[in-house]
Amino acid sequence: MSVTCLITALPSEARPLITHFGMRSFAHPHLKMHASDTMVLLQCGVGKLNAAVATATMLNSCPTVSSIINVGIAGSDQPLGETLIAHHVQDEASAQQWFPHLPSVRKLPKLTSVRVLSVDTPANDYKQHTAFDMEAAGIFAAATKVLDLAFIHSLKVVSDNKQINIEAITAESVHASIQCAIPAIEQLRDALPFDALPSTATTDALAEAVQARIHYTETEKHALVQLLNRHRALLKTLPSETELVQLESAKAIRHQLTKTIDQAHVEY
Amino acid sequence: MDTIYIENEVLTHPRTIAMLKRFPNARQVPIERYTDVFNAPAQNFRIQKSNPALILANKHGNRVLPTPADYHIGGKNNYYFSHMLNCIYDCRYCFLQGMYRSANYVVFVNYEDFFHDIETTISTHSSPSWYFSGYDCDSLALEPMTHFIDECIDAFSHMPNGNLEIRTKSTQIRNLLSRPAIDNCVIAYSLSPEKIATQEEHKTPSVSKRIEALKSLQAHGWKIGLRFDPILKADNFESLYSELFDQVFSHLEIQSIHSVSLGPFRLPKPFFKKMIRLYPESSLLAANMHKRGNMLSYDEQSEQALLSFCETQLLKRIKPAQYFPCVSVS
Numbered sequence: 369m370s371v372t373c374l375i376t377a378l379p380s381e382a383r384p385l386i387t388h389f390g391m392r393s394f395a396h397p398h399l400k401m402h403a404s405d406t407m408v409l410l411q412c413g414v415g416k417l418n419a420a421v422a423t424a425t426m427l428n429s430c431p432t433v434s435s436i437i438n439v440g441i442a443g444s445d446q447p448l449g450e451t452l453i454a455h456h457v458q459d460e461a462s463a464q465q466w467f468p469h470l471p472s473v474r475k476l477p478k479l480t481s482v483r484v485l486s487v488d489t490p491a492n493d494y495k496q497h498t499a500f501d502m503e504a505a506g507i508f509a510a511a512t513k514v515l516d517l518a519f520i521h522s523l524k525v526v527s528d529n530k531q532i533n534i535e536a537i538t539a540e541s542v543h544a545s546i547q548c549a550i551p552a553i554e555q556l557r558d559a560l561p562f563d564a565l566p567s568t569a570t571t572d573a574l575a576e577a578v579q580a581r582i583h584y585t586e587t588e589k590h591a592l593v594q595l596l597n598r599h600r601a602l603l604k605t606l607p608s609e610t611e612l613v614q615l616e617s618a619k620a621i622r623h624q625l626t627k628t629i630d631q632a633h634v635e636y
Numbered sequence: 637m638d639t640i641y642i643e644n645e646v647l648t649h650p651r652t653i654a655m656l657k658r659f660p661n662a663r664q665v666p667i668e669r670y671t672d673v674f675n676a677p678a679q680n681f682r683i684q685k686s687n688p689a690l691i692l693a694n695k696h697g698n699r700v701l702p703t704p705a706d707y708h709i710g711g712k713n714n715y716y717f718s719h720m721l722n723c724i725y726d727c728r729y730c731f732l733q734g735m736y737r738s739a740n741y742v743v744f745v746n747y748e749d750f751f752h753d754i755e756t757t758i759s760t761h762s763s764p765s766w767y768f769s770g771y772d773c774d775s776l777a778l779e780p781m782t783h784f785i786d787e788c789i790d791a792f793s794h795m796p797n798g799n800l801e802i803r804t805k806s807t808q809i810r811n812l813l814s815r816p817a818i819d820n821c822v823i824a825y826s827l828s829p830e831k832i833a834t835q836e837e838h839k840t841p842s843v844s845k846r847i848e849a850l851k852s853l854q855a856h857g858w859k860i861g862l863r864f865d866p867i868l869k870a871d872n873f874e875s876l877y878s879e880l881f882d883q884v885f886s887h888l889e890i891q892s893i894h895s896v897s898l899g900p901f902r903l904p905k906p907f908f909k910k911m912i913r914l915y916p917e918s919s920l921l922a923a924n925m926h927k928r929g930n931m932l933s934y935d936e937q938s939e940q941a942l943l944s945f946c947e948t949q950l951l952k953r954i955k956p957a958q959y960f961p962c963v964s965v966s
């Protein structure tokens with residue numbers, strides 16, 4: 369099952385999401401997390417270092433997380449309360465940058481895309497097509513070690529701009545801003561390109577079942593998955609688990625699968 | 637096109653402006669260098685292929701490169717150039733899937749620099765040299781947007797010592813039919829048996845449409861080439877390829893076909909490994925492959941059987957002078 373992780377910095381950003389998505393507190397020794405069946409929420413704290421460490425720890429302890437949406441407030445030249453999506457995330461200090469692969473405009477019709485510049489201290493020199501935050505770069509730095517750029521995104525709601533300055537931000541205004549972003553979060557989650565990924569669930573399940581009954585080294589495990597995929601591709605079916613475990617050893621299974629694959633008929 | 641990355645250097649280039657006009661609703665993202673996006677880690681070619689972005693860039697250097705040794709149609713000095721990286725089609729055997737991290741399309745807008753480098757390369761040879769377009773992309777598929785080939789033909793019309801091959805599967809030939817053919821240009825179509833094309837060459841025009849295009853180009857006076865490449869293995873390959881050759885040669889003026897070439901299915905090992913990871917369900921990529929040097933291919937016996945059969949069939953229909961195998965067929 370694919371689970372989306374929402375990452376916010378502040379409790380006031382997390383609260384409306386926890387309520388809306390019906391999440392419950394999730395016990396983790398080091399992280400502040402909430403979860404429902406299909407979503408988790410990580411409250412990473414302020415700043416890119418906190419964000420990077422918390423994201424990496426979360427990905428390590430939640431292997432079912434297959435997409436990340438960073439949600440938070442940001443300063444920008446755009447109108448107050450507007451939800452923006454990052455087409456470019458950059459760490460101001462190191463100039464390190466990422467370009468999330470965005471879903472089609474048709475699937476996110478009302479979202480303006482901007483560069484999100486992660487700064488170390490709050491900034492107010494609002495630039496065109498840019499939003500300031502303090503976490504996105506940390507999240508991207510950690511998440512791109514595990515996930516693809518099509519599944520890591522950053523949504524920012526404009527909390528301050530040239531008209532309303534940063535001092536005017538309150539817990540209530542943050543809560544209201546994040547509520548405005550909920551439709552965009554839902555649209556973005558629905559638009560993530562999971563359907564473009566190969567479906568390997570049945571092959572993986574069979575490999576796991578066989579490995580639970582027969583000893584496999586790491587290299588053999590990898591080879592088994594490859595052989596099962598080739599079997600499925602060429603014969604349009606997988607061998608039965610019973611048939612495989614009856615062979616009693618990884619080597620015998622490999623020989624049998626190789627033989628079957630070698631004899632496969634390929635016709636166009 | 638939903639997202640267009642534009643190098644700052646080409647933001648105001650007239651071709652950039654013209655291409656952006658075609659996609660008024662696309663997100664425009666300014667970038668420093670195309671490689672910042674194109675070569676970034678954590679990208680998935682397969683996912684991007686379902687919604688590729690466009691990158692408009694300037695190509696600095698290495699615009700004209702020598703072809704691999706087997707890539708020629710009889711010329712001694714052979715070069716390739718790519719005004720574009722990646723392709724709108726999605727052939728399961730395509731090496732681009734293994735070579736690039738990204739499936740986004742890169743279009744280099746500094747066409748004049750390509751033509752200048754080609755002219756310079758031509759001048760280094762005393763005899764005519766060859767220039768192959770369509771190595772890292774399909775030459776014609778995005779022609780309505782880029783107009784590159786149109787301008788390239790203009791350039792070659794002033795470079796008689798250079799020969800141009802435009803390799804394609806596209807039927808975007810309106811511009812070619814609206815201008816006189818030039819003598820130093822061959823329009824070469826990649827062709828596979830229709831059943832293979834349907835299953836493995838996703839989003840491409842059907843083989844019969846490609847043959848129709850070849851017929852129109854030939855009638856208009858263009859030199860045409862046929863590229864049976866890659867030849868794919870199947871239990872019924874003899875009937876598949878015999879039917880294809882019958883289909884192709886029954887529609888064309890055989891004597892005036894410029895060149896026919898044959899190519900085996902071979903891929904560098906790292907490309908192949910990446911392609912299997914991207915498409916574990918592909919029967920084409922699940923076939924038994926054998927290592928030869930750094931390349932993976934069908935076992936030698938099967939490959940020879942495929943190529944010999946096709947060669948025999950072709951030489952029944954064309955003259956040896958028209959035939960160029962990509963590798964030696966014994």
Ligand code: SF4
Pocket residue numbers: 722723724725726727729730731732772773774805
């Ligand atoms: S047409 Fe050529 S470049 Fe395009 S996907 Fe097919 S093989 Fe690759």
